[in-house]
Amino acid sequence: xPEAQMRIDxxxxxxxxxxxxxxxxxxxxxxxxxxxQSDLIVSRPAASxxxxxxxxxxxxxxxxxxxxxxxxxxxxxxxNLTHNVTDQDIPPEIPIRLNLKWLxxxxxxxxxxxxxxxxxxxxxxxxxxxxxxxxxxxxxxxxALVSFTVYLxxxxxxxxxxxxxxxxxxxxxKLSISNWTIYPILLDAGFSNTSIVRSSIGEFSDQKIExxxxxxxxxxxxxxxxxxxxxxxxxxxIIDFNLTKIECFKGxxxxxxxxxxxxxxxxxxxxxxxxxxxxQSKDGNTLAEVEEQKISGNxxxxxxxxx
Numbered sequence: 462x463p464e465a466q467m468r469i470d471x472x473x474x475x476x477x478x479x480x481x482x483x484x485x486x487x488x489x490x491x492x493x494x495x496x497x498q499s500d501l502i503v504s505r506p507a508a509s510x511x512x513x514x515x516x517x518x519x520x521x522x523x524x525x526x527x528x529x530x531x532x533x534x535x536x537x538x539x540x541n542l543t544h545n546v547t548d549q550d551i552p553p554e555i556p557i558r559l560n561l562k563w564l565x566x567x568x569x570x571x572x573x574x575x576x577x578x579x580x581x582x583x584x585x586x587x588x589x590x591x592x593x594x595x596x597x598x599x600x601x602x603x604x605a606l607v608s609f610t611v612y613l614x615x616x617x618x619x620x621x622x623x624x625x626x627x628x629x630x631x632x633x634x635k636l637s638i639s640n641w642t643i644y645p646i647l648l649d650a651g652f653s654n655t656s657i658v659r660s661s662i663g664e665f666s667d668q669k670i671e672x673x674x675x676x677x678x679x680x681x682x683x684x685x686x687x688x689x690x691x692x693x694x695x696x697x698x699i700i701d702f703n704l705t706k707i708e709c710f711k712g713x714x715x716x717x718x719x720x721x722x723x724x725x726x727x728x729x730x731x732x733x734x735x736x737x738x739x740x741q742s743k744d745g746n747t748l749a750e751v752e753e754q755k756i757s758g759n760x761x762x763x764x765x766x767x768x
Contacts, residue, residue, distance in 0.1 A: 466495050467535050490528035494538040518706070518717035525713040526596050534591040543587030555680045557673070559584060564611070567673055568624070568665045575613060575623070575662075583620060585610040589627055599709050600648070605630045608658070625659045626670060628652040636714070638707040642691035647682045651675050699723050 470489040478485040513521055536542065548559035557563060562578035565571055572578060585608075592605035607630045612620035632650035636643055655671035657664075696702070701721035708715050 466539050467532075468493055468495055469532075490525065490531070492528065492532035492535040494535045497538050513715070513717070516717050517719070519719045520717070522716040522718075523713055524716070526594055529594045529596075530591070533594065537588055537591040542592070543585065546584040546586060548581050552684060554684060555677055557677055561613075567669055568662060570663050570665065571623070573662075581614045582623075583612045583614065585612065596709050596714055597711055599635065600633050601636060601645075601709060601714075602631065602633050607652075622659070623661050624657070626655055626657045626667060628655040628671060628674060636707050636709065638705050638716070639691075639703075641696055641702045641705060642693045643707065644689060644691045647686055650678045650682055652678070 470491040470493060472489050473486060474489050475487045477487075546559070551557055551559060559582050560578065561571060561575060561580045561582070564582065565578065587608050589606035589608040592603055595602040595604075606627060608625065608627050610625040611623050613623055615621055630650070630652055633648045635646045635648065637646065638644070652671050652674040655667045655674070657667050694702075699722065701723055702718050704721070705716055705718040708717075
């Protein structure tokens with residue numbers, strides 16, 4: 462799994478501050494790629510954040526731009542920030558079709574090289590570098606270098622690259638939280654600094670492509686907001702964090718909550734522990750260790766297990 466290449470450093474960076482009213486623990490919060498750990502290119506925060514004395518919440522979590530950007534950087538290094546868009550992925554509300562008949566409106570000369578206007582293409586979209594987040598009062602700004610590559614579909618699922626370009630994508634959004642799930646609301650989005658990187662079909666206007674991307678974004682933002690897609694935070698079966706407030710400040714955001722501790726089901730806890738125990742083999746090895754022995758040819762025989 463690519464996600465196994467990510468880890469987070471939660472080591473304490475300062476001695477915890479303990480007072481009669483509260484305890485403050487400052488953690489590192491760096492997300493790292495375990496394969497390319499030296500590629501952390503995010504600047505650390507200049508100063509720490511202080512406790513909100515006016516809050517009635519018993520638990521306050523402060524997340525800086527640094528932690529978010531280090532997570533985006535580590536995720537980008539894995540290679541997960543890429544996606545192939547096909548014509549079937551385009552909602553009917555968006556006036557764009559991924560075939561040469563539509564692409565001809567952007568690149569009039571393309572049918573000189575590929576005359577069949579019914580030919581569909583695949584649009585590969587990927588982050589050219591790690592996206593970056595800037596947090597201000599109330600809003601979050603995201604900027605990303607996006608690389609687009611057009612591949613024409615051919616026989617036997619073959620793909621032929623015809624053109625590639627880069628654009629800078631920017632967006633601003635608000636964050637809300639409900640039932641321990643964060644919901645982003647896009648306010649605006651757009652593209653700029655579009656430039657052609659490669660082309661096998663001659664020269665054409667990069668500004669026309671940029672205007673088309675902006676039109677697609679104009680239609681996409683309301684659709685994305687109407688879907689109300691949320692991102693669940695890591696949850697606990699014994700602690701309820703549903704009553705949580707999220708706020709944005711310059712350089713960081715805060716989560717304030719008062720945990721509600723749920724009744725512990727001892728029976729289910731015992732059953733889960735018992736099931737884990739039963740997964741061990743007769744000779745005391747775990748199933749994973751037995752499989753490893755099989756691969757190496759060192760699996761013990763039935764005779765070896767006899768007393």
